[in-house]
Protein backbone atom coordinates (compact mmCIF):
# COMPACT_ATOMS: atom_id res chain seq x y z
CA UNK A 1 0.00 0.00 0.00
CA UNK A 2 1.27 3.45 -0.82
CA UNK A 3 0.84 6.25 1.66
CA UNK A 4 -2.93 5.99 1.84
CA UNK A 5 -2.70 7.08 5.49
CA UNK A 6 -1.77 10.62 4.43
CA UNK A 7 -5.52 11.18 4.51
CA UNK A 8 -7.83 8.78 6.27
CA UNK A 9 -11.43 8.70 7.40
CA UNK A 10 -11.61 8.03 11.13
CA UNK A 11 -13.36 4.94 12.48
CA UNK A 12 -16.82 5.93 13.71
CA UNK A 13 -19.25 3.50 15.29
CA UNK A 14 -22.63 3.46 13.49
CA UNK A 15 -21.24 5.67 10.72
CA UNK A 16 -18.26 4.17 8.90
CA UNK A 17 -20.06 0.98 8.02
CA UNK A 18 -19.58 -0.75 4.68
CA UNK A 19 -22.18 1.46 2.97
CA UNK A 20 -20.59 4.72 4.01
CA UNK A 21 -17.21 3.35 2.98
CA UNK A 22 -18.50 2.55 -0.50
CA UNK A 23 -19.91 6.09 -0.63
CA UNK A 24 -16.53 7.49 0.40
CA UNK A 25 -14.89 5.52 -2.38
CA UNK A 26 -16.90 7.55 -4.89
CA UNK A 27 -15.23 10.63 -3.40
CA UNK A 28 -11.68 9.42 -2.77
CA UNK A 29 -10.10 6.32 -4.30
CA UNK A 30 -6.78 6.71 -2.54
CA UNK A 31 -7.54 7.57 1.09
CA UNK A 32 -7.33 4.99 3.83
CA UNK A 33 -10.69 3.98 5.25
CA UNK A 34 -11.31 2.42 8.64
CA UNK A 35 -14.13 0.17 9.75
CA UNK A 36 -16.15 0.96 12.83
CA UNK A 37 -14.61 -0.56 15.95
CA UNK A 38 -15.31 -4.29 16.04
CA UNK A 39 -14.86 -5.97 19.42
CA UNK A 40 -12.47 -8.93 19.21
CA UNK A 41 -14.63 -10.92 21.60
CA UNK A 42 -17.60 -10.60 19.22
CA UNK A 43 -15.48 -11.99 16.37
CA UNK A 44 -14.37 -14.84 18.63
CA UNK A 45 -17.97 -15.72 19.51
CA UNK A 46 -19.01 -15.66 15.86
CA UNK A 47 -16.02 -17.80 14.94
CA UNK A 48 -17.01 -20.40 17.55
CA UNK A 49 -20.46 -20.88 16.00
CA UNK A 50 -20.72 -24.63 15.34
CA UNK A 51 -23.02 -24.12 12.34
CA UNK A 52 -20.83 -23.30 9.33
CA UNK A 53 -23.52 -21.29 7.53
CA UNK A 54 -24.40 -19.23 10.54
CA UNK A 55 -20.70 -18.75 11.38
CA UNK A 56 -20.02 -17.41 7.90
CA UNK A 57 -23.03 -15.06 8.07
CA UNK A 58 -22.03 -13.72 11.49
CA UNK A 59 -18.45 -13.11 10.43
CA UNK A 60 -19.65 -11.45 7.24
CA UNK A 61 -21.82 -9.09 9.30
CA UNK A 62 -18.92 -8.20 11.56
CA UNK A 63 -15.98 -8.01 9.18
CA UNK A 64 -17.39 -8.36 5.66
CA UNK A 65 -16.48 -5.75 3.06
CA UNK A 66 -16.42 -5.15 -0.65
CA UNK A 67 -12.97 -5.04 -2.31
CA UNK A 68 -13.84 -1.59 -3.66
CA UNK A 69 -13.45 -0.31 -0.07
CA UNK A 70 -9.70 -1.01 -0.04
CA UNK A 71 -7.30 0.28 1.17
CA UNK A 72 -9.12 -0.62 4.35
CA UNK A 73 -8.09 -0.97 7.98
CA UNK A 74 -10.05 -3.07 10.44
CA UNK A 75 -10.29 -1.39 13.80
CA UNK A 76 -10.41 -3.82 16.69
CA UNK A 77 -11.35 -3.25 20.29
CA UNK A 78 -10.01 -5.52 22.99
CA UNK A 79 -7.27 -6.12 25.53
CA UNK A 80 -6.67 -9.85 25.22
CA UNK A 81 -3.73 -10.70 22.96
CA UNK A 82 -5.11 -14.16 22.13
CA UNK A 83 -8.56 -12.89 21.10
CA UNK A 84 -7.06 -9.99 19.15
CA UNK A 85 -4.67 -12.39 17.42
CA UNK A 86 -7.57 -14.62 16.37
CA UNK A 87 -9.48 -11.62 14.99
CA UNK A 88 -6.39 -10.30 13.21
CA UNK A 89 -5.77 -13.70 11.59
CA UNK A 90 -9.34 -13.78 10.26
CA UNK A 91 -8.95 -10.19 9.02
CA UNK A 92 -5.82 -11.14 7.10
CA UNK A 93 -7.64 -14.05 5.43
CA UNK A 94 -10.37 -11.65 4.31
CA UNK A 95 -7.95 -9.22 2.74
CA UNK A 96 -7.88 -6.23 5.07
CA UNK A 97 -4.81 -4.07 4.50
CA UNK A 98 -4.03 -3.37 8.13
CA UNK A 99 -5.33 -3.68 11.66
CA UNK A 100 -5.79 -0.81 14.06
CA UNK A 101 -6.20 -1.17 17.81
CA UNK A 102 -8.59 1.23 19.54
CA UNK A 103 -6.90 2.87 22.53
CA UNK A 104 -8.97 6.04 22.32
CA UNK A 105 -12.58 5.21 23.08
CA UNK A 106 -13.62 6.51 26.52
CA UNK A 107 -17.13 5.02 26.72
CA UNK A 108 -18.23 3.47 29.98
CA UNK A 109 -19.11 0.18 28.32
CA UNK A 110 -15.74 -0.10 26.63
CA UNK A 111 -13.97 0.83 29.85
CA UNK A 112 -15.84 -1.90 31.71
CA UNK A 113 -14.38 -4.30 29.17
CA UNK A 114 -10.96 -2.84 30.15
CA UNK A 115 -10.13 -1.69 26.65
CA UNK A 116 -10.28 1.53 24.64
CA UNK A 117 -8.70 4.67 26.12
CA UNK A 118 -8.10 3.15 29.57
CA UNK A 119 -5.40 0.97 27.97
CA UNK A 120 -3.22 4.08 27.77
CA UNK A 121 -2.42 3.30 31.41
CA UNK A 122 -1.07 -0.12 30.40
CA UNK A 123 1.31 0.34 27.47
CA UNK A 124 2.90 -3.08 28.06
CA UNK A 125 -0.40 -4.78 27.49
CA UNK A 126 -1.00 -2.73 24.33
CA UNK A 127 2.46 -3.76 23.12
CA UNK A 128 1.64 -7.43 23.80
CA UNK A 129 -1.63 -7.05 21.86
CA UNK A 130 0.14 -5.40 18.94
CA UNK A 131 2.78 -8.11 18.85
CA UNK A 132 0.21 -10.92 18.96
CA UNK A 133 -1.85 -9.36 16.16
CA UNK A 134 1.22 -8.84 14.02
CA UNK A 135 2.37 -12.46 14.44
CA UNK A 136 -1.07 -13.87 13.71
CA UNK A 137 -1.83 -11.74 10.67
CA UNK A 138 1.42 -10.62 9.06
CA UNK A 139 -0.38 -7.28 8.54
CA UNK A 140 0.78 -3.82 9.56
CA UNK A 141 -0.57 -3.04 13.04
CA UNK A 142 -1.38 0.53 14.00
CA UNK A 143 -2.71 2.09 17.21
CA UNK A 144 -5.22 4.92 17.60
CA UNK A 145 -4.89 6.67 20.92
CA UNK A 146 -5.31 9.90 22.86
CA UNK A 147 -2.63 12.26 24.16
CA UNK A 148 -3.50 11.20 27.70
CA UNK A 149 -6.24 10.10 30.09
CA UNK A 150 -7.35 11.60 33.39
CA UNK A 151 -4.27 12.55 35.41
CA UNK A 152 -2.01 10.46 33.22
CA UNK A 153 -1.61 13.35 30.83
CA UNK A 154 2.04 14.41 30.87
CA UNK A 155 4.03 14.50 27.66
CA UNK A 156 6.48 12.04 29.27
CA UNK A 157 3.66 9.54 29.80
CA UNK A 158 2.64 9.96 26.15
CA UNK A 159 6.22 9.31 25.03
CA UNK A 160 6.44 6.24 27.27
CA UNK A 161 3.24 4.90 25.75
CA UNK A 162 4.39 5.55 22.19
CA UNK A 163 7.87 4.08 22.76
CA UNK A 164 6.44 0.94 24.34
CA UNK A 165 3.82 0.20 21.70
CA UNK A 166 6.16 0.89 18.80
CA UNK A 167 8.72 -1.44 20.44
CA UNK A 168 5.90 -4.02 20.36
CA UNK A 169 5.63 -3.54 16.60
CA UNK A 170 3.08 -0.76 16.00
CA UNK A 171 4.10 0.72 12.67
CA UNK A 172 1.97 3.89 12.80
CA UNK A 173 0.11 5.92 15.40
CA UNK A 174 -3.10 7.86 14.91
CA UNK A 175 -3.16 10.40 17.69
CA UNK A 176 -6.44 12.03 18.69
CA UNK A 177 -5.01 15.32 19.91
CA UNK A 178 -7.13 15.51 23.07
CA UNK A 179 -6.94 13.77 26.38
CA UNK A 180 -9.97 11.81 27.56
CA UNK A 181 -11.57 12.16 30.95
CA UNK A 182 -12.74 8.67 31.81
CA UNK A 183 -14.52 9.89 34.91
CA UNK A 184 -17.07 12.59 34.40
CA UNK A 185 -17.33 13.07 30.63
CA UNK A 186 -19.30 10.98 28.17
CA UNK A 187 -17.83 10.03 24.76
CA UNK A 188 -19.44 13.00 23.01
CA UNK A 189 -18.12 15.45 25.59
CA UNK A 190 -14.74 13.76 25.29
CA UNK A 191 -14.70 14.75 21.62
CA UNK A 192 -15.35 18.41 22.37
CA UNK A 193 -14.49 19.51 25.90
CA UNK A 194 -10.81 18.54 26.41
CA UNK A 195 -8.84 21.11 24.40
CA UNK A 196 -7.10 20.12 21.17
CA UNK A 197 -3.32 20.00 21.62
CA UNK A 198 -1.88 19.76 18.12
CA UNK A 199 1.35 21.13 19.60
CA UNK A 200 1.90 17.88 21.52
CA UNK A 201 1.43 15.78 18.38
CA UNK A 202 3.88 18.03 16.53
CA UNK A 203 6.35 17.67 19.38
CA UNK A 204 5.95 13.90 19.27
CA UNK A 205 6.84 13.90 15.58
CA UNK A 206 9.84 16.16 16.25
CA UNK A 207 11.08 13.96 19.10
CA UNK A 208 10.47 10.67 17.26
CA UNK A 209 11.03 11.61 13.61
CA UNK A 210 11.34 7.97 12.51
CA UNK A 211 7.76 7.20 13.59
CA UNK A 212 4.81 7.61 11.27
CA UNK A 213 2.30 9.86 13.00
CA UNK A 214 -1.26 10.69 11.94
CA UNK A 215 -2.97 13.65 13.57
CA UNK A 216 -6.66 13.42 14.39
CA UNK A 217 -9.24 15.70 15.98
CA UNK A 218 -11.12 18.82 14.93
CA UNK A 219 -9.91 19.05 11.33
CA UNK A 220 -12.65 20.60 9.23
CA UNK A 221 -11.26 21.48 5.81
CA UNK A 222 -8.74 20.31 3.25
CA UNK A 223 -6.74 23.47 3.81
CA UNK A 224 -6.43 22.71 7.53
CA UNK A 225 -5.25 19.21 6.65
CA UNK A 226 -2.60 20.53 4.27
CA UNK A 227 -1.25 22.79 7.01
CA UNK A 228 -0.96 19.82 9.40
CA UNK A 229 0.69 17.66 6.76
CA UNK A 230 3.68 19.98 6.89
CA UNK A 231 4.29 18.73 10.43
CA UNK A 232 2.97 15.16 10.57
CA UNK A 233 2.80 12.21 8.18
CA UNK A 234 -0.95 11.86 7.92
CA UNK A 235 -4.27 13.40 8.89
CA UNK A 236 -7.38 11.52 10.00
CA UNK A 237 -10.76 13.21 9.74
CA UNK A 238 -14.00 11.93 11.22
CA UNK A 239 -17.04 14.13 11.73
CA UNK A 240 -16.26 16.71 9.05
CA UNK A 241 -16.08 13.94 6.44
CA UNK A 242 -19.35 12.39 7.51
CA UNK A 243 -21.19 15.70 7.78
CA UNK A 244 -19.78 17.24 4.58
CA UNK A 245 -18.68 14.39 2.31
CA UNK A 246 -18.43 16.41 -0.92
CA UNK A 247 -16.13 18.91 0.78
CA UNK A 248 -13.37 16.30 0.37
CA UNK A 249 -13.72 15.64 -3.35
CA UNK A 250 -10.28 17.02 -4.17
CA UNK A 251 -8.45 15.02 -1.52
CA UNK A 252 -6.98 12.62 -4.09
CA UNK A 253 -5.51 15.45 -6.17
CA UNK A 254 -4.43 17.64 -3.24
CA UNK A 255 -3.03 15.00 -0.89
CA UNK A 256 -2.53 11.74 -2.77
CA UNK A 257 -1.02 13.37 -5.86
CA UNK A 258 -3.55 11.81 -8.22
CA UNK A 259 -4.46 13.71 -11.40
CA UNK A 260 -7.27 16.23 -10.85
CA UNK A 261 -10.73 15.21 -11.97
CA UNK A 262 -13.74 17.23 -13.04
CA UNK A 263 -15.51 18.71 -9.99
CA UNK A 264 -17.43 15.83 -8.47
CA UNK A 265 -21.20 16.10 -8.50
CA UNK A 266 -23.57 14.74 -5.90
CA UNK A 267 -25.45 12.87 -8.64
CA UNK A 268 -22.24 11.06 -9.67
CA UNK A 269 -21.80 9.87 -6.11
CA UNK A 270 -25.37 8.57 -5.96
CA UNK A 271 -24.99 6.82 -9.33
CA UNK A 272 -21.73 5.28 -8.18
CA UNK A 273 -23.65 3.58 -5.39
CA UNK A 274 -26.07 1.78 -7.71
CA UNK A 275 -24.06 -1.45 -8.26
CA UNK A 276 -23.52 -1.70 -4.51
CA UNK A 277 -27.23 -1.08 -3.87
CA UNK A 278 -28.14 -3.84 -6.31
CA UNK A 279 -25.81 -6.35 -4.67
CA UNK A 280 -27.08 -5.31 -1.26
CA UNK A 281 -30.69 -5.79 -2.26
CA UNK A 282 -29.89 -9.21 -3.74
CA UNK A 283 -28.35 -10.24 -0.43
CA UNK A 284 -31.59 -9.27 1.33
CA UNK A 285 -30.43 -5.90 2.69
CA UNK A 286 -32.65 -2.85 3.11
CA UNK A 287 -31.97 0.23 0.98
CA UNK A 288 -32.24 2.50 3.98
CA UNK A 289 -28.93 1.12 5.31
CA UNK A 290 -27.28 2.82 2.32
CA UNK A 291 -29.55 5.83 1.82
CA UNK A 292 -29.25 7.05 5.41
CA UNK A 293 -25.67 8.06 4.66
CA UNK A 294 -26.76 10.34 1.82
CA UNK A 295 -28.48 12.94 3.98
CA UNK A 296 -25.41 15.17 4.09
CA UNK A 297 -24.50 14.82 0.44
CA UNK A 298 -26.43 17.82 -0.80
CA UNK A 299 -26.08 20.92 1.34
CA UNK A 300 -26.27 24.64 0.99
CA UNK A 301 -28.42 24.70 -2.16
CA UNK A 302 -32.10 25.56 -2.49
CA UNK A 303 -34.23 22.42 -2.48
CA UNK A 304 -31.67 20.33 -0.57
CA UNK A 305 -34.07 19.77 2.28
CA UNK A 306 -36.84 18.68 -0.07
CA UNK A 307 -34.46 16.24 -1.84
CA UNK A 308 -33.41 14.75 1.49
CA UNK A 309 -36.97 14.45 2.74
CA UNK A 310 -38.12 12.69 -0.40
CA UNK A 311 -35.14 10.34 -0.39
CA UNK A 312 -35.70 9.49 3.27
CA UNK A 313 -39.39 8.84 2.69
CA UNK A 314 -38.90 6.64 -0.36
CA UNK A 315 -35.78 4.81 0.83
CA UNK A 316 -37.41 4.07 4.17
CA UNK A 317 -40.08 1.87 2.58
CA UNK A 318 -39.54 -1.82 3.30
CA UNK A 319 -39.48 -2.81 -0.37
CA UNK A 320 -37.41 0.17 -1.59
CA UNK A 321 -34.75 -0.80 -4.12
CA UNK A 322 -32.00 0.82 -6.19
CA UNK A 323 -34.63 2.56 -8.36
CA UNK A 324 -35.07 5.02 -5.49
CA UNK A 325 -31.42 6.01 -5.79
CA UNK A 326 -31.73 6.19 -9.56
CA UNK A 327 -34.63 8.65 -9.16
CA UNK A 328 -32.70 10.67 -6.58
CA UNK A 329 -29.74 10.91 -9.00
CA UNK A 330 -32.01 12.02 -11.86
CA UNK A 331 -33.46 14.78 -9.70
CA UNK A 332 -29.97 16.04 -8.92
CA UNK A 333 -28.90 15.83 -12.56
CA UNK A 334 -31.92 17.86 -13.62
CA UNK A 335 -30.54 20.65 -11.45
CA UNK A 336 -26.95 20.26 -12.56
CA UNK A 337 -25.89 18.96 -9.14
Ligand SMILES: Cc1cc2nc3c(=O)[nH]c(=O)nc-3n(C[C@H](O)[C@H](O)[C@H](O)COP(=O)(O)O)c2cc1C
Nearest residue numbers: 010011012013036037102176217218219237238239
Ligand atom coordinates in the same frame (compact mmCIF):
# COMPACT_ATOMS: atom_id res chain seq x y z
C1 LIG B 1 -20.22 8.93 16.10
C2 LIG B 1 -18.77 8.66 16.38
C3 LIG B 1 -18.34 7.35 16.54
C4 LIG B 1 -17.00 7.08 16.80
N1 LIG B 1 -16.58 5.78 16.87
C5 LIG B 1 -15.25 5.51 17.01
C6 LIG B 1 -14.75 4.18 16.91
O1 LIG B 1 -15.49 3.21 16.68
N2 LIG B 1 -13.42 3.99 17.09
C7 LIG B 1 -12.56 5.04 17.33
O2 LIG B 1 -11.35 4.83 17.46
N3 LIG B 1 -13.00 6.29 17.39
C8 LIG B 1 -14.31 6.55 17.21
N4 LIG B 1 -14.74 7.86 17.19
C9 LIG B 1 -13.76 8.95 17.32
C10 LIG B 1 -13.26 9.36 15.94
O3 LIG B 1 -12.57 8.31 15.31
C11 LIG B 1 -12.33 10.58 16.04
O4 LIG B 1 -11.21 10.24 16.81
C12 LIG B 1 -13.01 11.79 16.68
O5 LIG B 1 -14.31 11.99 16.16
C13 LIG B 1 -12.17 13.06 16.45
O6 LIG B 1 -11.99 13.30 15.08
P1 LIG B 1 -12.89 14.40 14.29
O7 LIG B 1 -12.81 15.67 15.10
O8 LIG B 1 -12.25 14.53 12.95
O9 LIG B 1 -14.28 13.87 14.26
C14 LIG B 1 -16.07 8.14 16.92
C15 LIG B 1 -16.51 9.45 16.75
C16 LIG B 1 -17.84 9.72 16.47
C17 LIG B 1 -18.28 11.15 16.25
